[in-house]
Amino acid sequence: MNLLSNGTTTDDCALLPRDPMLLTSFRSMEVISGEDSSFVIDEVSNIIKDTIERIIGGNSYQHNKVNRWTADIVDHVLTELTKLGKPFKYIVQAVIMQKNGAGLHTASSCYWDNTTDGSCTVRWENKHLYAIVSVFGLSI
Amino acid sequence: MNYSNAISNLNFSSNIHSKSSRSFNTNEVKQMLEQLIQQIIDKQNEYDCDKCTQLSKDLSQIIKDAMKSLNYEQYKYVIQVVLGQCQDDNLMMTCRCLWDIETDNYASYVYSNTKIFCAVTVFGLFYY
Numbered sequence: 001m002n003l004l005s006n007g008t009t010t011d012d013c014a015l016l017p018r019d020p021m022l023l024t025s026f027r028s029m030e031v032i033s034g035e036d037s038s039f040v041i042d043e044v045s046n047i048i049k050d051t052i053e054r055i056i057g058g059n060s061y062q063h064n065k066v067n068r069w070t071a072d073i074v075d076h077v078l079t080e081l082t083k084l085g086k087p088f089k090y091i092v093q094a095v096i097m098q099k100n101g102a103g104l105h106t107a108s109s110c111y112w113d114n115t116t117d118g119s120c121t122v123r124w125e126n127k128h129l130y131a132i133v134s135v136f137g138l139s140i
Numbered sequence: 141m142n143y144s145n146a147i148s149n150l151n152f153s154s155n156i157h158s159k160s161s162r163s164f165n166t167n168e169v170k171q172m173l174e175q176l177i178q179q180i181i182d183k184q185n186e187y188d189c190d191k192c193t194q195l196s197k198d199l200s201q202i203i204k205d206a207m208k209s210l211n212y213e214q215y216k217y218v219i220q221v222v223l224g225q226c227q228d229d230n231l232m233m234t235c236r237c238l239w240d241i242e243t244d245n246y247a248s249y250v251y252s253n254t255k256i257f258c259a260v261t262v263f264g265l266f267y268y
Contacts, residue, residue, distance in 0.1 A: 063230060070234035078236050089244070091218055091263050093235040102227035105192050109200035111208065111217040113267075119218075136218045138265050 037086050039118030039137040047080045048122040048133045060128035061098040070094045073133060081135065091136040098129055112138055164212060164264035169247035172206055173260055177251045187225040187255050196223040199260070207262060218263040226257050239265060 055072050059065070074092045081090050097104055110119065116139040124131045180199060184191070200221045207217045222233065237246070243266035250259045 061230070066230075066232045070232050071236075074234050074236035078238055082238060089240070089265050090238040091235065091265075092237070093220060093233070093261070095222060095231065095233045097224075097231045098229045100227060100229045102225040102229045103187060103189055103192065104222070104224040104231075105196040106220070106222045107196035107200040108218065108220045109197075109204040110219070111204055113216070117216070134220065136263075138216050138218075138267075140268060 041118060041120045044120040044135050045122055048077055048135065051076045052124045052131050052133065056131060058126055066096055070096055077135065087140045088137040089140060093134045095132045096129055106132060163243055164215060164245040166245055166247045169262055170249055173247065173249040176203065176206060177249060177258055177260060181251055181253060181256055181258050184256055192223055196221050203260060203262065212264065214267050216265045216267050220261045222259040224257055226252060226255055233259060
């Protein structure tokens with residue numbers, strides 16, 4: 001969803017062209033027995049940080065590019081997560097905000113199984129913008 | 141702050157469904173979010189950094205409790221609340237999910253007044 005400075009919102013649910021790799025890696029994912037099927041925060045956090053560095057790097061907030069950036073970040077993080085091959089459903093959310101002095105708070109609450117499910121949130125910034133990426137992993 | 145009266149003031153129109161597994165209904169959840177969020181955000185007269193920190197956490201807990209009261213069987217929920225000051229800024233929020241299209245869904249609602257904006261997303265995922 002886009003929240004513009006004049007107060008209007010647009011909610012685009014149009015799907016970007018599907019990444020065929022996402023579909024094939026999900027189909028080949030098999031249910032693995034207990035040992036390797038937990039949500040590892042460090043692993044996920046590294047994936048997120050590398051993705052943001054690659055896609056945004058030192059760029060300033062550009063209104064015409066931000067749409068593509070957020071979509072690329074979530075797509076890339078999701079692809080990397082599916083490559084881990086764990087029996088999880090994933091939700092990846094990215095927020096990019098200009099650095100103009102306004103305050104922002106994010107909070108999340110989850111109704112799930114604490115022993116198997118987990119989340120990871122990475123707050124990243126450069127001189128011109130903030131990026132906050134959250135990943136939630138829920139076991140099947 | 142006690143928001144339990146906000147939850148008890150909610151009116152649901154679709155309680156005729158029995159407890160047998162009905163799937164996540166976006167409209168129902170969105171209606172619930174509209175009622176709750178407008179009540180709570182309108183009580184804030186201005187953006188206050190400390191109050192809004194607590195408010196965002198409280199809001200996510202309240203919405204989680206309201207989702208539990210909707211009685212969807214076998215569903216896990218993730219509720220994300222983004223609260224910010226209305227200044228001359230732009231913000232872009234995107235999400236992508238890897239899930240089962242037949243059973244899982246999400247509902248989102250954005251509300252803003254002159255001081256504060258609030259974007260809430262609720263994801264419902266079926267647990268087999």
